Each structure stands twice: as structure tokens, then as C-alpha cells.
Amino acid sequence: MRRLFISHAISAAALLALGALSASAADNAAVQEKAAVCSGCHGENGISQTENIPSLAGQPDQYIQWQLVFFRAGSRKNEQMQPIAAEITNEDIRSLGAYFAAMTPPKGPEDNDPDLSKKGQQAAAGRRCASCHTDSFAGTKAVARLAGQREEYLVKALNDYKTSQRVGGAGAAMADVAYSMSEEEIAAIAHYVAHLQ
Incomplete structure (x- = not known):
């Protein structure tokens, strides 16, 4: 039984x-x-x-x-x-x-302008980008992954935050950070994080 x-x-x-x-x-x-x-x-x-x-x-x-x-x-x-x-x-x-x-994130392409990446790294450190996006720029929880993202998209996103065209979520924090960024800083930061592996 x-x-x-x-x-x-x-x-x-x-x-x-x-x-x-x-x-x-x-x-x-x-x-x-x-x-x-x-x-x-x-x-x-x-x-x-x-x-x-x-x-x-x-x-x-x-x-x-x-x-x-x-x-x-x-x-x-x-x-x-x-x-x-x-x-x-x-x-x-x-x-x-x-x-x-769960998908494998994109890897940044080979860096064709390491000098621009160095400027971007310095600008990102000065803006404390890693305090939210993490040291590897992989993002966490509700914060975006930036590493390996399309470079021109990152430029667009930062400009949208700068001009308050993009809102929602961390919009206020990002608008505050992006507002005082120069076009050169935006381009350098976007280049730097887009080429991270």
C-alpha cells in the first residue's frame, strides 16, 4: 500500500x-x-x-x-x-x-577615438554618472545600462534630458545633470560609454 x-x-x-x-x-x-x-x-x-x-x-x-x-x-x-x-x-x-x-548586452565597438573616450571618462566622473549607472555603466534596478549602447542614441537621450523633452522616472535627476552639459561633454560621455566592453 x-x-x-x-x-x-x-x-x-x-x-x-x-x-x-x-x-x-x-x-x-x-x-x-x-x-x-x-x-x-x-x-x-x-x-x-x-x-x-x-x-x-x-x-x-x-x-x-x-x-x-x-x-x-x-x-x-x-x-x-x-x-x-x-x-x-x-x-x-x-x-x-x-x-x-536576460539577453546578452551589446559590446561596444572598437574605440576609434581613445582621446575622446578619455575626455568622456573625465566628464562622466565629474558628473558622478557612475553613482547611479554603476562603475561599469551596466545600470541597476530602474537605472539604465549605458555600456555598449548606441552612441548617437546616447547623445540624443542626453540632449532630450537637457531640453526637458524627456521626462519620467529619473527625469528630474537627469535633467539636472544634463542641463549644464556642453555639447562637447555630451559627445565625449556618449562616446566613452558607448565603447565600453
Whole structure:
């Protein structure tokens, strides 16, 4: 009798595990389907090949979630993102955050201007960028990963913060930092972090 009970218990556990696996596979397929819409602009495997479009691969989970919430609420404006974000649920937001965070982040290209990177490193240190974005510029929690991001996108983002065109989340802190940056500092910092490996 005891053996029969153990046998049934093992069978039930196996069935539950198989059910969880198939549900997980279905969830994964649903996330991949949602993420496929993102790859049209943000690139295969979350690595953008399009000017002024950021890579999402390796961005912190919470950062992606909050940006999607800001787009959906309209506090962060973008003509392409607003209609997409309007159609996603809270569960989609959580799933997409985890999905892109788990991807391998882009590596910065070979640095073709190390002198500019050195100026950018000095400017970033002076602006205390690492105090939020971490020493490796990999981001954390709701703070963006900058290392390896597209250089022209970083220039655009800093200029958008500087002119208060970009709001939401850490908008106030970023606007405060970017407001007094010169165009030369913006270009140097963007070059430096974009080329980090």
C-alpha cells in the first residue's frame, strides 16, 4: 500500500512538473511573440542596428518595465512606442522586462577615438554618472545600462534630458545633470560609454 501511495505521489508530481513546463513554454512563446514586435526596431536579440533606437538587451528588468509604463501612461513621449505600449498589459510589461534583461548586452565597438573616450571618462566622473549607472555603466534596478549602447542614441537621450523633452522616472535627476552639459561633454560621455566592453 505504501509503495502504491509513493508511486502515485511520484506520478502526480511528474504530471504537475510537466504541466508547469508546458505552461512555462507557452508563457515563453507568448513573450517571444510580444518581443518580436520590439525586434522590428530594437533589433534581433535586442541589439539595435537602427540609428537613434536603443538596444534593449541586458537592460535592467525594472528599467524596461518602468519605461514601458511611462510610454503607456504618456509621460514619456514617442510616436512609435505609444501605440505599442497602449496595447500591453501589466503582465506583458513584467515578462518583457525579464526577457530583455536576460539577453546578452551589446559590446561596444572598437574605440576609434581613445582621446575622446578619455575626455568622456573625465566628464562622466565629474558628473558622478557612475553613482547611479554603476562603475561599469551596466545600470541597476530602474537605472539604465549605458555600456555598449548606441552612441548617437546616447547623445540624443542626453540632449532630450537637457531640453526637458524627456521626462519620467529619473527625469528630474537627469535633467539636472544634463542641463549644464556642453555639447562637447555630451559627445565625449556618449562616446566613452558607448565603447565600453
